[in-house]
Amino acid sequence: MNIYVINGPNINLLGTREPEIYGKETLKSISKKCIQQGLKDGHEVKFMQSNYEGEIVEWIQNAITEKVDAIVINAAAYTHTSIAIHDALKSYSGFKIELHISNPHLRETFRHVSYISSVVDAIVAGLGADGYSHVIELLTDLQKRYKQKK
């Protein structure tokens, strides 16, 4: 299975940015774990991060043309603002999961709105950096279910 893990703005600061909320693990370490977990299950994981909304939109469009099987997206702050990412995800018909390290619904009210939640299959939040590897670990089973759904 081909999997894109797409990360949005400020995620590159993981480990140093508000560690009481986001934990001490760095993005590099998370990326390594995701790729390793993927290899174990026979998946090819491409792990990406950008601070630019347009670049994230282009990656989602690439996922469409390259027929990527699943997208795991932590759009970070763009979750609460980006109609462009909403539209791009809507056009992508593979399996898609919205992921957050913290639980946005327990934080400031401006984080309670997600433009992404309604166009993805599932949401995983508040499980810390471990959320990534848990999702990759389950993707084989999840994809099976998703194929049955179609």
Next chain:
Amino acid sequence: MKNKQVLIMNGPGLSDLSNFNEMGYGHLTLDIVRKKCAETCKIFGLTMDFRQTDDEAELSRFLQDDIEDFDALIINPAGYSHSSSVDFTIYSSAIKMITRQKKPVIEVHISNIFQQGGENTKPIQVPKCEVGFVSGLGIHSYDLAIRAVNKKLRKN
């Protein structure tokens, strides 16, 4: 060492899961979910108590008193904000208390609650508490929650 105890609590309305079949999550019954949870818990050496109630008094007894005997809570509150009589404060006050004791709490939903128009079910809101959230993975929402709880319990 004694196994860690996990309470998997299913709220009012979850005795019948047939509507999830129409939503594309496959044929599910609470018993199928219970069996899958038991399997996953067994893999990780967790002891599980899987409960469901439609009764508000019983629900608050489970969450406020019985929780003493458990190390973690996985909770599917279903549609507490439906027009049902279930009072949201049962969830919020109990969860606040449980997270203060540093016990992992994860909210799960079978379907993606944001695809249903969003009016019927809203995430539990207990500000500044640490609560995990998994929604839309079908029966695997529970599976992922159990894995996450196991990881958290082993870290503590």
